[in-house]
Amino acid sequence: MVKTVRVGVIGLGSVSEKYVPHMRRLNLEGTPCEIVIGCDLRPGKAERARNWGIPNFTTDYREVLAHPDVDVVVILTSMQSHGQLTRDALNAGKHVLVEKPMSMDLAEAAELVALAKVSKGHLVCAPHVTLSPTYQDMWRHIHSGDIGRPLTARGFYGWAGPDWDPFFYEPGGGPMFDLGVYNIATLTGLLGPAKRVMAMTGIAIPERIVNNRRMTVQTDDNFQVLLDFGNQCFGVVTTGFTIQQYDVPGIEVYGTEGTITMKAEDWDPRGYRLWRNKDGFWQDHDMRSRWPWTDGIRDLIQAVQQDRKPVNAPEHAYHVLEIMVKSMESGRTGQALPIVSTFTPPRFDRATDRIAPHLDHAPE
Ligand SMILES: NC(=O)c1ccc[n+]([C@@H]2O[C@H](COP(=O)([O-])OP(=O)(O)OC[C@H]3O[C@@H](n4cnc5c(N)ncnc54)[C@H](O)[C@@H]3O)[C@@H](O)[C@H]2O)c1
Numbered sequence: 001m002v003k004t005v006r007v008g009v010i011g012l013g014s015v016s017e018k019y020v021p022h023m024r025r026l027n028l029e030g031t032p033c034e035i036v037i038g039c040d041l042r043p044g045k046a047e048r049a050r051n052w053g054i055p056n057f058t059t060d061y062r063e064v065l066a067h068p069d070v071d072v073v074v075i076l077t078s079m080q081s082h083g084q085l086t087r088d089a090l091n092a093g094k095h096v097l098v099e100k101p102m103s104m105d106l107a108e109a110a111e112l113v114a115l116a117k118v119s120k121g122h123l124v125c126a127p128h129v130t131l132s133p134t135y136q137d138m139w140r141h142i143h144s145g146d147i148g149r150p151l152t153a154r155g156f157y158g159w160a161g162p163d164w165d166p167f168f169y170e171p172g173g174g175p176m177f178d179l180g181v182y183n184i185a186t187l188t189g190l191l192g193p194a195k196r197v198m199a200m201t202g203i204a205i206p207e208r209i210v211n212n213r214r215m216t217v218q219t220d221d222n223f224q225v226l227l228d229f230g231n232q233c234f235g236v237v238t239t240g241f242t243i244q245q246y247d248v249p250g251i252e253v254y255g256t257e258g259t260i261t262m263k264a265e266d267w268d269p270r271g272y273r274l275w276r277n278k279d280g281f282w283q284d285h286d287m288r289s290r291w292p293w294t295d296g297i298r299d300l301i302q303a304v305q306q307d308r309k310p311v312n313a314p315e316h317a318y319h320v321l322e323i324m325v326k327s328m329e330s331g332r333t334g335q336a337l338p339i340v341s342t343f344t345p346p347r348f349d350r351a352t353d354r355i356a357p358h359l360d361h362a363p364e
Helices: 016-028 043-051 061-066 079-091 106-118 133-143 175-191 296-306 314-333
Strands: 005-010 033-039 056-058 072-075 095-098 123-125 150-158 196-202 207-210 213-216 222-228 234-240 251-255 258-265 268-276 282-286
Touching: 005 016, 005 061, 005 296, 016 033, 016 296, 033 043, 033 061, 043 056, 056 061, 061 079, 072 079, 072 296, 079 095, 079 106, 095 296, 106 123, 106 314, 123 296, 123 314, 133 175, 133 251, 133 258, 133 268, 150 175, 175 222, 175 234, 175 251, 175 314, 196 314, 222 314
Parallel strands: 005 033, 005 072, 033 056, 072 095, 095 123, 150 234
Antiparallel strands: 150 251, 196 222, 207 213, 222 234, 251 258, 258 268, 268 282
């Protein structure tokens, strides 16, 4: 009998509209789980919890942490509160999934990673890009040598920018934490930890209309970030609230023997294309079904049920945070900055038992 994992969700805003249905689907599809309590500072969200059939609602997150039935706490609140909520949930002995970033502060994030090592519960940090079948197939091609030695890589994610919340243009907001985070998680997952970062950043559009009001932009909205992976392998991440439309793949990796390129975005990939010099043509791989970017919740619930570690370690999220924070610093100072943290990317060899069979559809 598979154990039913009981979940408390803190933050019933827009992202909960993705996570909650995902958990309900998991429950119907053989991963038994149940949301036992929802929480939001806004009392009006009680109605949303009721409509979703969540039996309890509170405005005080401490009630979620004290709830004896809750195994997993899912933190979907605004960015500034993630650090404290994650710390309190781990201290309460719960398994935790936290949306990005786990903290906006490197010292606090380091404390959380250390706490997760000794606490009873697992810590899973978004984004969950390494769980997508497209990513995992690309990982296998790169690591089986299909494109030779990776030499250079590119990540791209941007748009014109949100017009509904001033937070995005205030200190602590900006496209790096909101968008670039996906590309950096993907490229470091595929190529390993970065050793150095250098960036050009700036405020390209100093005034915005947000919620029908004119506001002054206080944080960088335009980024070109250079990454040094060592061994003469370099990457560039382009992100910004400065891009109206684009027509390039979200991720590309170029090696001595070929190229691999992701179709669409790394948070919503649709397959990939592989060029090998020895073939002399592009192999086209479409994905049969859409992958949900909330997939970290499946992995965490299954990790609890299968008594294993989740695929993604918090050290990866910390490494990505260090790159993001230092890219902003590099943009201010013009200096290339060393990245001191490191992590071991998850492996997806055919032999590994860490890959779920339903994700394993690499071409023979
Ligand atoms: N909106 C997106 O498309 C998107 C996509 C991926 C990830 N994210 C991440 O998900 C997180 C949430 O984003 P969102 O768009 O759902 O925000 P949101 O503003 O729609 O919802 C956040 C909710 O959290 C509640 N909240 C804040 N602090 C709380 C606290 N201490 N206790 C209880 N409730 C609290 C707020 O009242 C609000 O209802 C952010 O970290 C964001 O970076 C957002």
